Amino acid sequence: MIKLNKKILSVFLAAVMLFASVSCAFAQPVEDWNAYWETADAKAGIIMFNGSDDSQRNFSWYSDVESKPVIRLSLNSDMCDYKEFSGESVKTYDGNIANKVTVSGLEAGKTYYYQCVSTDFTSSVYCFETDDDNAFTAMYVTDVHVSHHDDIPENIRDTAYTFDFTIEKALETNNDISLILSAGDQASEGFQTEYVGFAASPYVKSIPVATTVGNHDLKGVAYRTFTNMPNESKMTPSTYVGNDYYFVRNNVLFLIMDSNNTNSTGHRNFVRKAVKDNPDVNWKVMMFHHDLYGGRIEHRESENALHRLLWAPICDEFGIDLVLLGHSHYYTVSNVMYNNKTVAPVTKGGTVVDPNGTIYMVSGSLNRPRDDENPPLGENVAIEYLTEDKIYNLIDFTDDSLTVKSYAIESDVCFNSFTIQKTSADGGHSDRMPPLYNFIVRFIATIYEFFNNIGIHGDLTDKGFTVNFFDIVFG
Numbered sequence: 001m002i003k004l005n006k007k008i009l010s011v012f013l014a015a016v017m018l019f020a021s022v023s024c025a026f027a028q029p030v031e032d033w034n035a036y037w038e039t040a041d042a043k044a045g046i047i048m049f050n051g052s053d054d055s056q057r058n059f060s061w062y063s064d065v066e067s068k069p070v071i072r073l074s075l076n077s078d079m080c081d082y083k084e085f086s087g088e089s090v091k092t093y094d095g096n097i098a099n100k101v102t103v104s105g106l107e108a109g110k111t112y113y114y115q116c117v118s119t120d121f122t123s124s125v126y127c128f129e130t131d132d133d134n135a136f137t138a139m140y141v142t143d144v145h146v147s148h149h150d151d152i153p154e155n156i157r158d159t160a161y162t163f164d165f166t167i168e169k170a171l172e173t174n175n176d177i178s179l180i181l182s183a184g185d186q187a188s189e190g191f192q193t194e195y196v197g198f199a200a201s202p203y204v205k206s207i208p209v210a211t212t213v214g215n216h217d218l219k220g221v222a223y224r225t226f227t228n229m230p231n232e233s234k235m236t237p238s239t240y241v242g243n244d245y246y247f248v249r250n251n252v253l254f255l256i257m258d259s260n261n262t263n264s265t266g267h268r269n270f271v272r273k274a275v276k277d278n279p280d281v282n283w284k285v286m287m288f289h290h291d292l293y294g295g296r297i298e299h300r301e302s303e304n305a306l307h308r309l310l311w312a313p314i315c316d317e318f319g320i321d322l323v324l325l326g327h328s329h330y331y332t333v334s335n336v337m338y339n340n341k342t343v344a345p346v347t348k349g350g351t352v353v354d355p356n357g358t359i360y361m362v363s364g365s366l367n368r369p370r371d372d373e374n375p376p377l378g379e380n381v382a383i384e385y386l387t388e389d390k391i392y393n394l395i396d397f398t399d400d401s402l403t404v405k406s407y408a409i410e411s412d413v414c415f416n417s418f419t420i421q422k423t424s425a426d427g428g429h430s431d432r433m434p435p436l437y438n439f440i441v442r443f444i445a446t447i448y449e450f451f452n453n454i455g456i457h458g459d460l461t462d463k464g465f466t467v468n469f470f471d472i473v474f475g
């Protein structure tokens with residue numbers, strides 16, 4: 001795979017910046033971050049999400065006045081011969097404007113340069129690359145928890161720096177990362193200012209990001225206008241701030257689900273259609289927020305059990321290879337699971353070949369890691385790593401293998417890895433249907449979600465948000 005080395009690119013762009021103010025991935029110590037934090041680009045919260053496939057990218061940023069937002073896209077760093085893509089803007093609950101634009105028709109193996117333009121704002125020039133073959137590396141983190149604090153005004157800036165710093169460290173390990181996966185709780189209170197912090201890193205303007213809704217993201221309504229996701233589900237009921245969506249990246253179908261939503265019927269129908277519409281992918285990776293097997297928090301075991309009941313049958317039925325999770329803030333990797341039972345062991349540094357089931361993985365929180373030992377983990381957990389260190393994971397995808405490598409930043413160690421290998425298209429997944437009672441479970445869970453959303457409406461109203469009852473309850 002011929003990839004433009006990002007370090008070389010950075011050096012090249014550092015020189016170009018003197019003349020054209022082009023920004024791509026660059027390293028920055030905390031003093032530089034604090035200065036950068038005050039710039040218009042950092043405050044605009046520019047973020048690039050993955051598009052429907054690698055020929056598209058979705059952009060989002062904030063501005064103060066209503067406008068017809070535009071992305072200027074060029075193959076030249078001086079932005080000559082740029083092409084314009086226009087999008088839509090929506091009013092946010094904070095009273096400003098969220099701009100959303102999709103660029104399409106991107107060609108493989110190219111470097112593109114772009115600027116975000118709205119009525120009162122023109123960004124610096126940023127760049128991104130498109131993949132040139134099926135092999136690529138994704139970075140997976142979770143529970144970033146960019147956090148507002150009433151008494152510490154710089155808390156958002158400092159917790160946002162953790163995210164930027166972690167991406168930078170991951171790029172030092174592998175400078176070909178071309179996707180960032182964040183499994184929920186991007187924010188702690190769901191405030192727009194926290195999402196601006198999450199999006200502040202220059203890296204999320206050059207590497208596409210996929211996020212999902214954590215329970216903390218659901219504390220406010222800002223996530224709804226922050227995101228610009230492809231192939232979004234229109235299911236009812238939803239949790240209002242977000243929804244399921246999917247994208248295809250080379251040979252991988254990514255199914256990004258909202259696990260706050262117990263509408264299991266809707267989730268299952270969404271996955272069934274996405275899988276049916278993308279029959280040629282080699283890998284199916286799901287990401288949602290809530291933990292199933294790895295929690296060490298005793299009072300949450302009933303919640304984990306509920307999520308096992310709702311999600312494991314969907315992963316079994318559609319042959320999901322790997323599920324990326326968050327929420328518990330403990331690093332764990334399950335054995336290969338089918339019907340809530342271990343069907344094959346996963347070992348440190350080991351390879352599972354054509355597994356008949358799914359591996360569920362949770363990474364530690366970036367800003368709120370936990371290392372308490374109790375209570376003991378269940379028999380389905382294969383690997384754990386207790387640490388207060390910050391963890392990032394690199395996932396290398398090829399046509400016939402998927403390797404996860406996990407790193408702790410301060411101890412500077414790759415403490416775990418495992419590989420899934422496939423020798424055939426179905427890779428060992430069973431075509432057995434889940435038990436019939438799952439239909440009844442899904443039905444009850446979907447009815448429950450209507451009533452749950454009435455509660456969510458009440459919570460948001462109590463917090464002073466003016467939100468439409470029907471929008472929330474019926475999605």
Ligand SMILES: [Fe+2]
Pocket residue numbers: 143145185214216327328329365
């Ligand atoms: Fe969390």
Ligand SMILES: [Fe+2]
Pocket residue numbers: 185214215216289326327328
């Ligand atoms: Fe959470």
